[in-house]
Amino acid sequence: MAVNLIIPSQADVHAVKGVQIGIASAGIRKAGNKDITVFQFAPDTAIAGVFTTNRFRAAPVQVCETHLASETDVQALIINTGNANAGTGEPGLVDARLTCTELAKILQLRPSQILPFSTGVILEPLPMDKLLGALPAAVSDLQDNNWFNAAHSIMTTDTQPKIHSTQITLDGKTVTMTGISKGAGMIRPNMATMLGFLATDAGIAPELLKEITRDIANKSFNRITIDGDMSTNDSFIIAATGQSGVYVESVASPHYAELFQTLRNAAIDLAQKIVRDGEGATKFITITVEQAKTSEEARKIAYAIAHSPLVKTAFFASDPNLGRILAAIGYAGVDDLDVSHLRLWLGDVLVALNGGRNPDYLESEGKRVMQESEILVRVALDRGDCTETVYTCDFSHEYVTINADYRS
Secondary structure, three states, rough: OOOOOOOOHHHHOOOOOOEEEEEEEOOOOOOOOEEEEEEEEOOOEEEEEOOHHHHHOOHHHHHHHHHHHHOOOOOOOEEEEEEEEOOOOHHHHHHHHHHHHHHHHOOOOEEEEEEEEEHHHHHHHHOOOHHHHHHHHHHHHHHHOOOOHHHOOOOOOOOEEEEEEEEEEEEOEEEEEEEEEOOOOOOOOOOOOOEEEEEEEEEEEEEEEEHHHHHHHOOOOEOOOOOOOOOOOEEEEEEEEOOOOEOOOOOOOOOOHHHHHHHHHHHHHHHHHHOOOOOOOOOOEEEEEEEEEOOHHHHHHHHHHHHHHHHHHHHHHOOOOHHHHHHHHOOOOOOOOOOOOOOOOOEEEEEOOOEEOOOOOOHHHHHHHHHEEEEEEEEEEEOOOOOEEEEEOOOOOOHHHHHHHHOO
């Protein structure tokens, strides 16, 4: 039950010049599933990525990192769902490399020009006969605007596809940004059990794109959490094909600021859609911590609130048991925090100040806000000028049901 998740119509999803997408069914986990997706990019496309920091990062993540470090002309992606190829040791690496090798033969590329991605069940070997057998069909399906179908094909426990597409005009030229993401559970920053693919037909210098991708990830996919579990397969890719005729060389380029802002907004929207479709979610919650001494302490407090099962279940019940939020702030690890200066708002309601309950606070007002589907929690620390925002959701009965039945 996604929370206010807007899915654009197919007519509103724009093709990105220099990008083709093909989809096929390998039946990796369920027969008939569209579970193989291939992206092919025009030559000289700049590609950058950020990946999970989990020490058990999956085989495809390791191969992606190796290829991006050694290859300057990545031209294709291969994505499978149903199996994460994680916790599979050396055989998993062999399978990920073989996937690249076999797709490279079909596309007439070098294996290092291909990035592999997997998502699904951990600790099970990839069914390579099924995966490799579906590659020709996926390549045969390559077409200019297959984004809408691709958003469906990369889903696992998602209930809705996640798509963003927009166009802006720069220097009299139309520039397109279109992207898709997947993820619904095992979501935690750095990153989530998520995949995100964002492409633009603007040209961006490769080194600049690396910087942009890191910055954007830190304000989008690295600011979401559903259950605090960090996955093994998280990957976020930005591709810039340069086919629009607009090129950004550096932060000093005339169109850098608008291009960066539009890409960042696209990534934030894709990341928020993951939270809106969180497993069993009924509330979308924004947690902002302001007036912090450092960004690190602001994040600590925001995540302490976002990860607390007691806070999340209170939101599900629409119960303004807001002492749970204060408790989370207190154990967040900011050792010198003076709570006597702290203020806490729930929506537009000032709940706590000067280390305790606001004398004017009415529980009926707290209840009113808790019943809304979108809720803002705002904490002011009175320690500095740093602000951080994290997006999360509530915990419902359905979350437990989904994860109890996931392998069934």
